[in-house]
Amino acid sequence: AFTRTTQHDEKLAKALLSCPRLVLACAKGEAKVGRSRLQVFVDPTPAIAEVLQYEDVWSGVANVKPDEDGVLRRLDMAWLARPVVGSRIGGEEWRLSFAAATLAATLNAQKVVVGSRKVVLHTKNGVFTIPRNCMVDFCGPPGSIERIGMAEFLTEGKTQDLKDAVVFVGDVRLVGGDVYRTPASCRKAPWMAGVEFQANAFATLLEKRWFRTPPTWLRWLLFLAVAGVCLPVFYVGRRRRLWTVGFWVAGLVGLLWFAQFVAFLHQVFLPVTGCMFAALIEATGGLSWRLAFLWRRERQIVSLFGRYVSKKVVQRIIDGEVEVDLSGHTKEISVLFADICNFTPLCERLPAYETERVLNQFFSRMIEVVFRYDGTLDKLMGDCVMAFFNDPDEQPDHAERACRVALEMVRALKGVEMGGVALRVGVGINTGNAVVGNLGAPQFYDYTAIGDTVNLASRLQGLTRDFGVDIVVGEATYRAARKHFLFRCLGVTSVKGRQKATKVYQLLAPLEEADTTLHSLVSDYERALSAFQNGQVREALCAFEALSHRFPNDTPTRLMLQRCRSLITRTEGTAT
Known part of the structure; x- marks a missing residue:
């Protein structure tokens, strides 16, 4: 800025006068006046400053202000301070930055108007408007603009190379010079000289390549749009796992970066940092809210269903994989009743603590089997267990599950004795529509099933x-379930509480475990039963007698044998 007086100042001033459209640099600094510190412009020495009085000579402020991270990205186009004239300080005035002053000189501006957001240059060809502050669009990394050393210029005579060119003269030393880090800096060229930065800023202004910032209302609209998208994603809807939320955040951040990149290509600076922080904050808040909400919901679900269904089903309800309808609703289910046979007479002979021990052992084994097949434990009634399938968890194979549970219950009780007597369980299963839900009073209620299907299942258990x-x-x-298990038809029987007779079956074994002997028993028994039902009592008697010899321990065969003999006896007595 030529602020130090030397013996060559007058010669330099004369040489400068021969240059058309000259721009001299000045600096902005501080001056202490009394107790106050004033912002002032530091002009060149008096001899050189006289050149500024000429019409084609401009003065530009060479100061720059890096951002908080130390990177120089933008330039103020107008500076307000007080000029220093000798020992006197003048009034406040505006001066253009060195790059803007160079632009004004290049365009031969006749008038400059400094506004709050823009600077207007009035030229013979019209008005040229530039922003008060803009980000510089760099031509490339440091050194991209052609440099000619002073010694090279003087010795090799490159005057013709500079014809009709805008030339910036300044210090480009990297050590002890006026250098800065810029967004265009790289590993090979980390520092850019201040004069090259001014040249980049001038090129940005001349070609109108400055980055524009969207208006405040548009930035707020973008912020609200991001917040509006995040709100339903993170706070509303079904439960989302952590990786899902992370995917949404990453996708949204990536979309914002892409939008910023596209805007950058069109010289628009899109501030998306606030939107990204909004997305992260909403994601964190949404996760925290969901964790608190789901923790409370999980406790409620465990409290309500933890004693009815297995831990696996409880977890599926918590995860939202199972939709629970607590209100009374009609649904097809398979109901199972399991009861210890002849339990009452056994209790009369044993002390209470022995009865308690056996019951606890019985219930533990039965409940374990029910939960193994994801059944719902309804209630324990004396020595009876009630369970049902296909609610709350959807189970298309609910009838098959109930049958497998019944078979495993029978196996699980083998070897358990009470007072020296082996315990036997009787199981009744029925499938049909029932009302399922929370039933009871506000003070006490149970998640249970009621209806004719349930009543019939209880009666079937009694038929065992x-x-x-x-x-x-x-x-x-x-x-x-007949495609998976071997059944034996026990006939049509009357059930207490029902006017219509009911056809009942005995569940024997899974088809894959049933041997030829068991299949033979079923086919021969059902053939004999069919003869009995068709009135061919003597043929049925012969068939059941043959079965009784082959299977002496088969109770249904013995019962049908007794019925045939009793019916024949009554028929013959009536005939006589």
């Missing part, structure tokens, strides 16, 4: 004692 078998199922269960 009458037929002397372990498992009795209804016709609907038989039709739903």
Whole structure:
């Protein structure tokens, strides 16, 4: 800025006068006046400053202000300070930056108007408007603009190379010079000289390549749009896992970066940092809210369903994979009742603590089997267990599950004795529509199932004692599971509480485990039963007698044998 007086100042001033459209640099600094510190412009020495009085000579402020991270990205085009004239300080005035002053000189501006957001240059060809502050669009990394050393210029005579060119003269030393880090800096060229930065700023202004910033309302609109998208994603809807939220955040941040990149290509600076922070904050807030909400919901679900269903089903309910309807709703289910046979007489002979021990052992084994097949434990009634399938968890194979549970219950009780007597369980299963949900009073309620299907299942369990078998199922269960299990038709029987007779079946074994002997028993028994039902009592008697010899321990065969003999006796007595 030629602020130090030397003996060559007058010669330099004369030489400068021969240069058309000259721009001299000045600096902005501080001056202490009394107790105050004033912003002032530091002009060249008096001899050189006289050149500024000429019309084609401009003065430009060479100061720059790097951002907080130390990187120089933008330039103020107008500076306000007080000029220093000798020992006197003048009034405040505006001066253009060195790059803007160079532009004004190049365009031969006749008038300059400094506004709050823009600087207007009035030229013979019209008005040229530039922003008050703009980001510089660099031509490339440091050294991209052609440099000619002073010694090279003087010795090799490159005057013609500079014809009709805008020339910036300045110090480009990297050590002790006026250098800065810029966005265009790289590993090979980390520092850019201040004079090259001014040249880049001039090129940006001349070619109108400055980055424009969207208006405040548009930035707020973008912020609200991002917040509006994040709100339903992170706070509303079904539960989302952590990786899902991370995917949404990464996608949104990537989209914002892409939008900023596209805007950058069109010389628009799109501030998306605030939007990114908004997305991250909303994601964090949404996760925190969901964790608190889901933790409370999880406790409620565990409290309500933890004693009804297995831990696996509880976790599926918590994860949202199972939709729970607590209100009374009608649904097809398979209901199972399991009861210890002849339990009451056994209790009379044993002390209470022995009864308690056996019951606890019985319930533990039965409940374990129910939960193994994801059944819902309804209630424990005395020595009876009630469970059902296909609610709340959807189970298309609910009838098959109920049958497998019944068979495993029978196996699980083998070897358990009470007072020296081996315990036997009787299981009744029925399939059909029932009302399922929270039933009871506000003070006390249970998640249970009610209806004719449930009542019939209970009655079928009672029939196990009458037929002397372990498992009795209804016709609907038989039709739903007959492809997987071997059943034996026990006939049509009257059930307490129902006017219509019911066809019942005995569940024997899974088809893959049933041997030829068991298949032979079923086919021969059902053939004899069919003869009995068709009135061919003597043929049925012969068939059941043959079965009784082959299977002496088969209770249904013995019962049918007794019925045939009793019917024949009554028929012959009536005939006489």
